[in-house]
Structures are given as structure tokens and as C-alpha cells.
Amino acid sequence: MNQTARRTALYDEHRKLGARMVEFGGFEMPVQYAGVLKEHDAVRRRAGLFDLSHMGQFRLSGERVAPWADTLTTNAVATMQPLQARYNLFCSDNGGTHDDTIFYRLGDDRWLLVVNASNAEKMWALVCDHPGGVRLENRHGEDALIAIQGPASASLLQPHVDVDLAAMRYYFCAETEVEGIPALIARTGYTGEDGFEIFVDGAYASNVWNDLLRAHHRDGLEPCGLGARDVLRLEAGMPLYGHELTEEISPVQGGQAWAVKLSKPAFTGREALAQQLESDVYARVAGLVMRGRVPAREGYAVYVGDRRVGEIRSGSFGPSVGGGKNVATALLERDAATAGTVLAVEVRGARHEADVAPMPFYKRSR
Amino acid sequence: MALPQGLLFSKDHEWVRIDGDLAVVGFTDYAQNSLGDIVYVELPKPGAHVQQFGNIGVVESVKAVSDLFTPVSGDVTEVNDALERDPAAVNRDPYGDGWFLKVRLKDTGETKQLLSSSEYEKLIAE
Structure with a gap:
């Protein structure tokens, strides 16, 4: 330790x-x-x-929190009601993800921002570098x-x-x-x-x-x-920072485009993310279900035929998927990341078939 | 769990039960417990020749992949096919149903390189 x-x-x-x-x-x-x-x-x-x-907890307060946060994040903050929570992402100018977070609006002027543990120091530095009239308190x-x-x-x-x-x-x-x-x-x-x-x-x-x-x-x-x-x-198809989202993997690529609001006039990464949404050339994170019993693990190479099309980002046995199947996410070339595509995952030198499947792999009955 | 009688152990946490020139190999209770819920076991094919302390496969828990080593050299005569459908047998019954493979020994003198149960108990108490 x-x-x-x-x-x-x-x-x-x-x-x-x-x-x-x-x-x-x-x-x-x-x-x-x-x-x-x-x-x-x-x-x-x-x-x-x-x-x-x-997890990192930052308390934010002041009248300027919402407009300040709206320039730094991809999802809408100003439209949140008191006592509402919203998933949100901080990106770089090139669209890469600094962190995925949750904003909690506790009152008109009081907010809680929860960031990933692994990013807590980076994110504290980031918010401190953008003062904007917001009072910040690090409760990590x-x-x-x-x-x-x-x-x-x-x-x-x-x-x-x-x-x-x-x-x-x-x-x-x-x-x-x-x-x-x-x-x-x-x-x-x-x-x-x-x-x-x-x-x-x-x-x-x-x-x-x-x-x-x-x-x-x-x-x-x-x-x-x-x-x-x-x-x-x-x-449940939820991203884990460092796997499905990284400084190199944008929210659009990582399957979180729903939390990118191009209706907001300006925010860090907006141009890059807009371009990724329009273009077909960017790799995408997709869900994979292994056909056999061999688990796919992070870093394993993924092929279509003889062509390497990407790599596994997360992989595990999924007890709740189809009675127990090995599931994974992979960052794949755009045309390989479509449901129904048959892929091969290289595990210790042998290829094992997998199907691209829609995420989430598991959905609770309501 | 007290260690069963009549076994020898490797520092890699495999057990071996030797009967004449035939050895049965498995994971110790300590090993299965450290690894957690086992979901996949990859073993050599019958007929394969394995070398003492060589890497002969993998044991995967929900979240981790661990290498499997053989405590003895020889020819694999049989592997536990039931683990394909029921890898959790390694957790449930590591010294029984959870065995991995049987090896026809080449050199019974190799056992000098292995640990007795008291030596193994000392190792895992560290």
C-alpha cells in the first residue's frame, strides 16, 4: 500500500x-x-x-456559479432547478475529457460539484484557475x-x-x-x-x-x-473516467453526447465536440458481448477480420447480462462501432468472437 | 481452512497430490480466496508437456487475471473440463472438485523444490 x-x-x-x-x-x-x-x-x-x-466534493457558491459553470462544462447548468442534480463534463479545447462530474444545485446560490477521486486535484486546480466570481470550498x-x-x-x-x-x-x-x-x-x-x-x-x-x-x-x-x-x-453502461472517458476520449466518442449541449453559445471544447458530432471519422466507445467464456480485459486488441479496429477499455464478467456473459467496452473505428458487427478480441494470442451490442447491457425493470 | 493431509505446495500457491508417478494439481484455498470469485480457467491441453514452475494457463476472477504455474514437470494426462462450465468449483472446493490437471511425472525428485504443509502455512502467515 x-x-x-x-x-x-x-x-x-x-x-x-x-x-x-x-x-x-x-x-x-x-x-x-x-x-x-x-x-x-x-x-x-x-x-x-x-x-x-x-470522490472529490467541491462546494460552490455565489450568484455567478451557473453562468461560470456553463462556460466550463458541456451540459446545461443554468437551467437546473434548486435541489436538482445533473451529470456534466469538463472538456479541453480539443474535446478530450478532463472529468465527468455531477452538479447538485442546493439552493439558488449554493452548489455541490462531485468529481472523480482520480481527478480531484486536477479539477480543483481547474476550477481555481477560472475564478469568475465564484466562491470555492474544497471538501475532498x-x-x-x-x-x-x-x-x-x-x-x-x-x-x-x-x-x-x-x-x-x-x-x-x-x-x-x-x-x-x-x-x-x-x-x-x-x-x-x-x-x-x-x-x-x-x-x-x-x-x-x-x-x-x-x-x-x-x-x-x-x-x-x-x-x-x-x-x-x-x-449499466456507465462510463468510468480513465476508461471510457479520458483526456483523449471526448464525451462524443465515449457515448455521452447526450450531455453535450451545443445549444449553449460558448463553452470550452464546443467547436471540437461540434465537429466530432458532425463527422464520422472519430473512434467511438461501443459495448461488446463476448460469445464465449473468455473475459475481455482492458488493452486487448479488437479486430474485424485481419484489420485491427480498436482496443478494449473495460471488461468483466457481467452476471446480470443474459444469465452471465462477459461484457466489455472498446474504443473502435467508427464503422466497426455499430450494433451487430462481429468482432474478434485477441486474448493471449487467440481470437475470440464478440458482438457489438447496445448499451446498457443491463436495464432494471421498473 | 486447515490444509488437507498428503499435499505438497508451491510458493505460487498451487497444491500437488502425488500418487506414484501421477500428480494432481490445484489452487490452494489461500489462492482462491485471494483471487475472489473465479469466472474463467484456461488450462493446457492433455498431452502438453509442462515444466516445473512454468506458466501453464490463467485463472480469472471477476476483475483480475492471474497466471497459473505448475508445481511439477511432466505430461498432462487429464484436465478438469468441468471447470469450463463451473469455474466457481475452484472457490467452493479448491482441494476437491476444483482441481486443475493431472500430470505424469518425469522426475519425482523435483518434489524437493516444493513446500510441506507446515512450510506453506508459514509462507501464507507472513
């Missing part, structure tokens, strides 16, 4: 639960507790509890983030909070309390299931974590690590 890795407020809880820890985004994080498949299954069937306190590592995800999330969380969770819409939030502890609760997540993300001061994080786990472990609430989270998000 890297000597400089930081610990979240829930580190001791993870150790007590017997978690296997890895370094991720500069923090010692639980990769698994009981096992990736068991944790994955809990989230698909009941609910899972995640420590996401490694100070405020904790606990997610409860899965079909039972609302019913398990409801007794602990004083807002009506059934009335909270997807991608909305509320400032409330969890067992008397001030918290921001948002109906957001990264698993393809219903669920909530709970932002609390790190000083109280273990209270919230233990209250929920002790009350509901017997109802099927499982602590879940980053291993299960990655499988869940891949099945």
Missing part, C-alpha cells in the same frame, strides 16, 4: 468488516467484503452500501459520501430520514437529516439500480454507515466494494 494513501472516515469500519483494501484515487478503499459476486447480487436484488468518500476527504443502491434502497433508508423518499425524483436531492445527522440525500447512483447518495460531514460518517448496516444487514443490505461497483456500472 502506498505510504501516502489517505483514509476515508469509514476506514476503521471497513477493516472491522474484513474488507480487502486497495489504493484507488489516492485513498485506501475497500475493493470487496464478502465477494464481488455476492455484493453485486445484493445490489441487483436488495441493496448495497458503498463508501464513496474518496472532509465530507463523506455513502451510497445505498438497489431496489430496496428507498424502503430501507426511509425510516432513518425525515423526507419522503418516494416523492424524491431521480436526479433530485434534499437537505435533511439521517438519524439526526445533517445530510444531503440525492437520488443518484452508479449501479443501474434505484438508490441514494448520502453526503455527510466525515465526523459523522461512521454513525450513518453503522446505523444503516446494523438495522438492515439482516434484510439483505450488504457492504459493497469498488469491485462490485465497477461490474454494476459496466453492466
